[in-house]
Amino acid sequence: MEGDETSSSFPMGDTAQERGLSQVPECYVIPTSHRPSLNPETADVPVIDLVGFQDSSSRRSITVDDIGNACRRYGFFQITNHGIDQFVLDGALSSAFDFFRLPTEEKSKFMSNDVHKPVRYGTSLKDGVDKIQFWRVFLKHYAYPLEDWVMSWPENPPAYREHMGRYAVEVRKLALEIMGAITESLGIGAKYLSNKMEEGMQVMAVNCYPPCPQPGLVLGLPSHSDYSCFTILLQSTTGLEILDTEDGKWRAAPELKGTLQVHVGDHVEVLSNGRYKSVVHRATLHKERTRISIASLHSLGMDEKMETAEELVDEEHPKGYKESSFRDFLNFLAKNDIAEGKGFIETLRIQY
Numbered sequence: 001m002e003g004d005e006t007s008s009s010f011p012m013g014d015t016a017q018e019r020g021l022s023q024v025p026e027c028y029v030i031p032t033s034h035r036p037s038l039n040p041e042t043a044d045v046p047v048i049d050l051v052g053f054q055d056s057s058s059r060r061s062i063t064v065d066d067i068g069n070a071c072r073r074y075g076f077f078q079i080t081n082h083g084i085d086q087f088v089l090d091g092a093l094s095s096a097f098d099f100f101r102l103p104t105e106e107k108s109k110f111m112s113n114d115v116h117k118p119v120r121y122g123t124s125l126k127d128g129v130d131k132i133q134f135w136r137v138f139l140k141h142y143a144y145p146l147e148d149w150v151m152s153w154p155e156n157p158p159a160y161r162e163h164m165g166r167y168a169v170e171v172r173k174l175a176l177e178i179m180g181a182i183t184e185s186l187g188i189g190a191k192y193l194s195n196k197m198e199e200g201m202q203v204m205a206v207n208c209y210p211p212c213p214q215p216g217l218v219l220g221l222p223s224h225s226d227y228s229c230f231t232i233l234l235q236s237t238t239g240l241e242i243l244d245t246e247d248g249k250w251r252a253a254p255e256l257k258g259t260l261q262v263h264v265g266d267h268v269e270v271l272s273n274g275r276y277k278s279v280v281h282r283a284t285l286h287k288e289r290t291r292i293s294i295a296s297l298h299s300l301g302m303d304e305k306m307e308t309a310e311e312l313v314d315e316e317h318p319k320g321y322k323e324s325s326f327r328d329f330l331n332f333l334a335k336n337d338i339a340e341g342k343g344f345i346e347t348l349r350i351q352y
């Protein structure tokens with residue numbers, strides 16, 4: 001996720017029982033108005049089948065329309081037949097589980113609260129006595145080009161680099177296809193960003209949410225949108241919730257084995273001049289289960305500014321956003337706590 005710092009206070013252990021906790025410490029308890037429902041409604045979000053997407057132009061144009069409609073209505077959709085084998089998905093999830101099961105000393109080698117670091121491990125959000133903590137540990141690493149970064153990923157568990165690396169390569173290929181479909185659906189052509197995306201960034205946020213004795217009082221991640229063009233999420237079980245902007249309700253993303261979830265991020269909102277809005281989402285917790293999610297965030301290069309497409313600006317739709325790069329986002333993150341105050345996208349909106 002896009003806003004976090006480390007703290008050493010997170011109670012680690014694989015189960016709540018192991019950690020000996022029957023109640024969550026006060027610093028994790030969130031205000032009543034932000035507490036999640038223990039039985040959330042399931043979001044009725046589109047499931048888009050990518051079968052034949054690249055092979056037939058009539059199939060492609062239906063899929064592109066579906067993707068455009070999903071981005072406009074929800075900023076979110078799920079994909080099936082995306083071409084990534086189940087064993088690749090399972091390998092990534094199990095290597096993530098195995099990493100988080102390592103002793104704390106091993107994981108702490110990567111501990112840092114410097115948001116500019118390409119590989120870092122952390123817990124919760126910003127440190128601080130008065131701040132609410134969130135029930136999550138994470139490992140974040142850059143992933144493209146893989147050969148530049150993989151040697152700085154964890155050596156343990158021994159299969160981590162191979163399994164996570166294989167998933168990273170496949171999900172990036174998929175991401176380039178999805179970016180093409182998104183720009184095509186905006187009417188600016190499938191190749192509009194392809195050169196810049198070829199040179200773009202891929203950041204993987206590997207999230208672990210240990211079981212929580214009181215999941216109704218705590219969140220794994222607070223409400224936020226991702227800075228990326230879009231994020232592709234792989235989850236081991238339910239827990240992701242999205243905010244429906246039509247009725248202001250939080251709903252759970254459904255669990256469909258083998259599907260991947262696509263979140264529109266801030267940079268596609270900017271590109272599209274607000275036709276597609278970045279989806280506001282959060283992560284909830286389970287009482288007995290550890291949940292893993294792997295968010296692959298795709299954006300332009302570190303210093304490449306994302307601008308609103310000129311083709312999407314006219315008298316009726318004046319330019320609504322300032323340009324920004326991934327580095328601009330990191331600089332924002334270094335100074336702001338996303339659990340409080342404004343999100344990055346709000347700093348980009350132009351007020352007339």
Ligand SMILES: O=C(O)CCC(=O)C(=O)O
Pocket residue numbers: 001002205207221226233235239240241281282283292293295
């Ligand atoms: O764990 C999840 O479902 C969401 C993760 C997320 O939002 C993020 O890493 O940005």
Ligand SMILES: [Fe+2]
Pocket residue numbers: 001002224225226281295
């Ligand atoms: Fe996110």
